[in-house]
Amino acid sequence: MGTKLVIDPVTRIEGHLRIEVEIENGKVKNAWSSGTMFRGFEIFLKDRDPRDAWYITQRVCGVCTTLHALTSVIAVENAVGIETPDNARLIRNLILGAQYLHDHIVHFYHLHALDWVDVVSALRADPKKTADLAYAINPHAARSGAGDFKAVQDKVKAFVNSGQLGPFDNAYWGHPAYKLPAEVNLLAVSHYLDALVLQAKAARLHAILGGKNPHPQSYVVGGMTCVQDLNPDRLAEFIFILKDVVDFANNVYIPDVMAVAPFYKEWAGIGAGLGNYLAYGMMPEDTSYDPKNLYFPRGIVMNRDLGKVVPLDVAKITENVAHSFYEGDGSLHPSQGETKPYYTGIDTGGKYSWLKSPRYDEKAMEVGPLSRMLVGYASGQKDIQAAVNDALKKLGLPATILFSTLGRTAARALETKVVAGKMDHWIAQLLENIKSGNMATWTKFTMPDSAQGFGMSEAPRGALGHWVDIKGGRIHNYQLVVPTTWNGSPRDKSGQRGAFEEALIGTPVADPKRPLEILRTIHSFDPCLACSVHVIDPKTNEVYETKVV
């Protein structure tokens, strides 16, 4: 029997996550992932106006903000049978692309970097050497002189000397799993601070086309409302803010990942997990939203076989509740599921999570940037292949390194590069439309009495699907199957672990009192727990009212 360790709360994520592991001989032998919050979105979506669903479901998550709104309008438009104008598609792609640029940068620097970067070690760095290093990595990076790094170092020193360490207190500094030289640590700390400023600017892209961020407010079933912003001054602002954000992604973020990775090569052999990768795809190239015309392709890579992409069959998605806080232990398709809350307290031998266990063809799947990049790579998507091949060549590593904790983190950076490279294309298309006098942003429709539809897209954290059933012009049933439900799911009835749980098996833990390595693998998935807890009951249409005492 190994050592039991519970990490609750897991921080630097969205939402409330508990991880329990059993450690034997310095490695994780078994793991249990628990979502510890329930809100009941499907319950209060019932009987609402289907046009309001995007606004409500957007509040599922404020980190992958915009994605639930987008997926919801696609689902209702699919049910109603609306083809939205090309400008709406382009605005949605631009908002989505801006979300990726923002979210992946914030994830790397502010949620994940402290798993790899020792802030205290940066105090010992020679700023001149850091400047030389920065120049060697990328001669075009701004704010990278010795004076710049010295200023950051002095600022951090003053902060530490103040004795008030704030969010950096009681962390894992000096842990043997930190491998970066002091100079690289200083470089990363400096960029951590730069990225804090940059991300606020990046969010302005949403405010131009959506009024605000988080939770932009220009979506509407049938298109987008921001027709007044399709003018030269707003678009110029968008283009030039985008330019700065893309510059940061290409000249700071991606080079940083490439500079850090060689010090952590052993992490290319840790955290592989399930080996099954599912992607719904995203960013339609025409107004049909045909899955064949998505910039990021739809499909599945099974058993790490990059030679074949399995086509996605939506009917093969089921959710199991054997180890979730719901009645029973059955598996049903989301559109047929029947689930009732049944809380036992956490019991790793029984029920231990508010998340259900989605499975595809009864198999557990990983979703997220790595899945999108692998499905794209195996599908022959040229931009994705070029980004992956170029990075592997620079690192001198084979494609198999992608099946790992390090691979997940690298895939996120490479995906950022791919998205950044595509934004100009959509802007150009939008400008062409405007030049030709096409300003349409909305399609008129009549809400049918009865209709069913679904929408699929990709949150930064992975495949996202919404299902809607309209009756009497109101929402009869609404369901969401979201990324962290796939990744963070508990075991299913057959005992098959979810992606977090499987990826943790074999992870080294040098000191159970300071479980840095576990956080590294969990954070590589970019967990988003608020998204992932849902309850549905379309059959009985029963509402679970809880007495407040």
Place this chain on the structure above:
Amino acid sequence: MSSSPSDSPSDKKLKLLSEINRRDFMSLCTQVAVALGMANTMVPKIAEAIEKAARRPSVVWLHFQECTGDAEAFLRSTSPSVAELVLDILSIDYHETIMAASGEQAEQILQKTIKENKGKYLVVCEGAIPMGTPPGPGGKKGAYLTIGNRTGLELAEEVCSGAMAVISLGNCASYGGVQAQKPNPTGAMGVGKALGIKTVNIPGCPHNPVNSVATIVNFLLLGTLPATDRYGRPLFAFEKRIHDQCTRRAHFDAGQFVTEFGSEEAKKGFCLYKMGCKGPQTYHNCNIIRYNDHTGWPIGAGHGCVGCSEPNFWDSMSPFYARLEGVEVPFGGVESTADKIGMALTGAAAAGAAVHAAYTFGKKKAHKENIIDTESGEDK
């Protein structure tokens, strides 16, 4: 900045502050002065007050039933940037979204912070507290959310009881928010109501960081929290109605309305009232300060206001595209001639409608389920 000869803590603080870009810092002070309705002559005094603080005030940030949208919103602060807030102005000792430590190490920080700073720390809350009891053998009050093996409610009680003040950010922490809409399956409540305490509420979905930063700096400056309305909202941000300061107000008065998204009227920026805009019943300053460094706001993006700063707006302001009841379309009134022209153009002549000066001067009207009686828990 005054100088200090000794090596006192405040001297250390002064040295630290000298690291802040002076122009950014003064920009912050100016922004605070404007937000609080102070004269520009107050700016140097604000700067001095902040600089004199020997220790950065300790902040404990708690997450309950939430989407992290309010933490994300706070990250979008630009003057000051969040880097300055974290390193120079506040000591954010517990904040699950950004803190380096997890699990047991995080819990140790929380305990240390609330014990060592008892009665002196600020609590910032994000998200609602579920008060319901889930069915099943493990069910107990509040168990729809557990953090570190205790319920959100237990955590809130422990941490808030020793706080100097509790600030609720966003509609969820303020009034229960999205999960508290009918039928409120988890019994979600705002933090103030759940704990039976007075909180400063900064609603919005999510809140605007200009308002949270101004509230916190107001606190550092004066040692008190800003004056609030009966829903606990600071008056400096929530005293005025969207409709009264709306950039499209002239179109309302002129009877020029959007009746279809993407239309010619939409391109001209006409009033969104007929598209369901809830500006006439919403008190918020987003039309003045806007979002993301003044870049935009929902009505600017062509979408109606949904009333996200109002208690229980999820029920009282929906369906979001349904026209607000009880608002009279103007006739004559402010610009009689323009009105007539406008109505002739749009065909929106509301036959026989009287001039409702009450609307022009900001009297709030109830409609459907009255929003006044909902989740506030504050003095009514």
